[in-house]
Amino acid sequence: MAEDRTEGERLTELAKRRGYYFGSSDAYGGASGFYTYGPQGAALKSNVEDAWRDRFATQEGNMEIDAPTIMPEPVFEASGHLDGFDDMLVECPECGESHRADHLIEDNSELEDAETLSLEAAAEEIASLELVCPNCGADLAGQSVTNFNLMFETNIGPGSSTPGYLRPETAQGIFVEFPRIKEYARNRLPFGVTQVGRAYRNEISPRKSIVRTREFTQAELEQFIDPERDEPDLSAVEDTELLLYPATEQEADDGEYIETTVGDAVEEGIIGNAWLGYFLGIAQGWYERIGVDMDRFRFRQHLAGERAHYSSDCWDAESEVDGDWIEIAGFSYRSDYDLSKHGEHADDDFTVFRQYDEPKTVERAVVDPDMSVLGPEFGGAAGDVKEALEALAERDPDAFDDEEVTVEADGEEYAVPTDVANFAVEEQTISGEHITPHVVEPSFGVDRTVYTLLAHAYEEDEVDGEERTYLSLSPGVAPRDVGVFPLVSNVDELVDLADDIVADLRTAGFSVVYDDSGSIGRRYRRQDEVGTPFCVTVDRDGLEGAGETTVTIRERDSGRQVRAPVGALADELGAVRRGDRTFDELAENYGELADA
RNA sequence: GCGCCGAUGGUCCAAUGGUAGGACAUUAGCUUCCCAAGCUAAUAGUCCGGGUUCAAUUCCCGGUCGGCGCACCA
Numbered sequence: 001m002a003e004d005r006t007e008g009e010r011l012t013e014l015a016k017r018r019g020y021y022f023g024s025s026d027a028y029g030g031a032s033g034f035y036t037y038g039p040q041g042a043a044l045k046s047n048v049e050d051a052w053r054d055r056f057a058t059q060e061g062n063m064e065i066d067a068p069t070i071m072p073e074p075v076f077e078a079s080g081h082l083d084g085f086d087d088m089l090v091e092c093p094e095c096g097e098s099h100r101a102d103h104l105i106e107d108n109s110e111l112e113d114a115e116t117l118s119l120e121a122a123a124e125e126i127a128s129l130e131l132v133c134p135n136c137g138a139d140l141a142g143q144s145v146t147n148f149n150l151m152f153e154t155n156i157g158p159g160s161s162t163p164g165y166l167r168p169e170t171a172q173g174i175f176v177e178f179p180r181i182k183e184y185a186r187n188r189l190p191f192g193v194t195q196v197g198r199a200y201r202n203e204i205s206p207r208k209s210i211v212r213t214r215e216f217t218q219a220e221l222e223q224f225i226d227p228e229r230d231e232p233d234l235s236a237v238e239d240t241e242l243l244l245y246p247a248t249e250q251e252a253d254d255g256e257y258i259e260t261t262v263g264d265a266v267e268e269g270i271i272g273n274a275w276l277g278y279f280l281g282i283a284q285g286w287y288e289r290i291g292v293d294m295d296r297f298r299f300r301q302h303l304a305g306e307r308a309h310y311s312s313d314c315w316d317a318e319s320e321v322d323g324d325w326i327e328i329a330g331f332s333y334r335s336d337y338d339l340s341k342h343g344e345h346a347d348d349d350f351t352v353f354r355q356y357d358e359p360k361t362v363e364r365a366v367v368d369p370d371m372s373v374l375g376p377e378f379g380g381a382a383g384d385v386k387e388a389l390e391a392l393a394e395r396d397p398d399a400f401d402d403e404e405v406t407v408e409a410d411g412e413e414y415a416v417p418t419d420v421a422n423f424a425v426e427e428q429t430i431s432g433e434h435i436t437p438h439v440v441e442p443s444f445g446v447d448r449t450v451y452t453l454l455a456h457a458y459e460e461d462e463v464d465g466e467e468r469t470y471l472s473l474s475p476g477v478a479p480r481d482v483g484v485f486p487l488v489s490n491v492d493e494l495v496d497l498a499d500d501i502v503a504d505l506r507t508a509g510f511s512v513v514y515d516d517s518g519s520i521g522r523r524y525r526r527q528d529e530v531g532t533p534f535c536v537t538v539d540r541d542g543l544e545g546a547g548e549t550t551v552t553i554r555e556r557d558s559g560r561q562v563r564a565p566v567g568a569l570a571d572e573l574g575a576v577r578r579g580d581r582t583f584d585e586l587a588e589n590y591g592e593l594a595d596a
Numbered sequence: 597g598c599g600c601c602g603a604u605g606g607u608c609c610a611a612u613g614g615u616a617g618g619a620c621a622u623u624a625g626c627u628u629c630c631c632a633a634g635c636u637a638a639u640a641g642u643c644c645g646g647g648u649u650c651a652a653u654u655c656c657c658g659g660u661c662g663g664c665g666c667a668c669c670a
Binding site: 203 | 597606607608621622623626627628629630631632633634643644659660661662663664667668669670
């Protein structure tokens with residue numbers, strides 16, 4: 001094997017050849033940043049998604065929703081993506097470099113929010129500040145500033161009157177539907193809502209196969225909490241070991257990783273929020289279970305400048321591939337930012353009612369003006385007068401001590417007899433208040449997780465002097481569960497029994513590959529390369545004799561084989577797939593073949 | 597978006613101004629009782645567009661896609 005090829009290149013070649021993933025629309029020249037998952041890849045991805053669902057929705061008692069990928073423009077005005085995802089670019093006439101116009105202006109002037117400038121204004125700023133290209137020093141004055149928005153735009157319905165955008169993250173689909181979802185949660189915090197789906201970003205430069213694409217799959221959980229009352233139950237994860245790379249260590253000259261437990265990290269404030277600690281712990285266990293190499297895995301804290309302004313703490317899960325660390329999940333404390341924004345922009349209620357432990361009794365000044373008097377008296381201004389009276393009662397109850405009270409509305413003064421205002425001080429019982437929940441967001445990149453699993457599973461070894469490539473995928477996520485072969489294809493009894501086993505295992509819910517072509521070794525190699533964890537082989541030894549019919553089960557990574565009864569296959573393979581049984585236990589129970 | 601490099605069967609490579617060859621893989625058959633064995637046969641390729649030329653996969657230009665670097669990645 002040519003060792004000058006990188007891990008990524010060898011993986012890309014295998015992925016293409018064995019049906020994991022490949023560039024889309026190749027027949028038409030391809031489309032950069034889009035990938036199609038082949039038969040193996042689609043199955044692996046689907047298994048990863050199912051495993052994620054099980055852990056982050058089912059096991060946590062959370063709700064999953066499935067929102068559209070296209071949403072109307074106002075959603076993104078509220079979320080900030082329309083402005084925030086907009087990049088102002090200016091291109092150097094000499095060297096052709098593109099630069100962020102807003103960054104250039106901010107770096108060379110007093111302006112701090114150049115992002116809000118219009119394109120024309122930004123171009124004028126560049127001219128008046130006499131900015132030059134940071135790369136080659138050429139004069140940038142007179143260059144036009146262009147907009148580049150990372151969101152894909154489209155039109156909803158005919159014409160262009162209703163612009164819409166493909167969502168740049170699945171999260172907005174959850175936030176936008178919050179007013180209804182909270183009903184399903186019966187208005188009780190905390191609750192979590194998940195979504196697995198596609199998101200779209202028109203990246204300037206997609207790279208590294210499926211690591212940075214323009215269409216990708218996210219698995220996100222939005223945990224809605226009452227920041228003052230809700231604490232996670234850390235008992236299940238407090239002893240979970242984490243490898244942390246905090247901001248302080250990243251900034252230090254000799255920064256080091258910190259190995260600690262979730263409990264200690266939260267206790268010592270390394271992780272700024274108990275909820276984040278909780279999800280880091282859950283994620284650690286989940287990644288380990290699906291087969292991420294934990295020696296090539298870490299949690300890295302965002303540096304202060306990296307973090308969104310509303311986020312108090314943020315950690316990325318990162319995996320190492322080819323010497324690079326890639327972000328495979330982000331865990332962000334988003335405060336009430338998202339729901340507040342939608343609450344301001346949308347005509348709906350993005351709060352939850354929080355009951356006090358004990359209802360409070362307060363005295364409150366109220367008015368109930370007699371509109372049958374105010375109406376004829378003040379005509380069109382009557383409504384405004386009423387509002388002014390209500391505001392005054394709240395602001396200054398003493399004003400109602402006199403016979404007459406005077407309020408101002410629309411610049412005019414109006415005198416109202418106090419008895420017409422129906423002023424009263426009432427005792428009111430207040431049982432709670434509306435709060436905007438805070439959001440803790442674990443957000444997983446499914447494609448990058450798939451890529452990590454493949455990269456970490458990619459192995460090469462030597463069997464009897466022959467090179468062998470295999471994918472050491474865990475039985476729980478591997479695209480095919482088991483290969484079933486007759487040892488040779490010209491013996492009817494063996495072929496018939498293999499056919500029966502295939503049918504039985506498929507009925508039992510396994511993804512089975514049948515193969516009777518070529519030599520047995522070739523068939524084993526084929527399955528090794530797609531990562532099928534076990535192969536069942538029907539041979540004559542298993543048919544003969546008075547006892548029960550047996551077959552061999554071969555383990556992919558070691559090539560070891562056990563001989564087990566046909567009737568036990570479904571149970572045993574199921575137990576191994578669930579992680580309840582190891583191959584070593586099978587070897588103990590059934591006996592291992594001396595040597596292949 | 598910019599710069600450099602590249603693109604030949606499914607995969608990995610070779611060759612050539614006169615339309616291409618191998619290895620592996622795949623398919624069919626024979627053989628085969630445990631790790632890419634053997635035999636026979638078959639399928640299958642010069643990224644797209646334009647130019648130069650009698651003739652372009654080859655030379656030139658543009659594009660697309662890929663790799664790397666820069667930039668970008670709230």
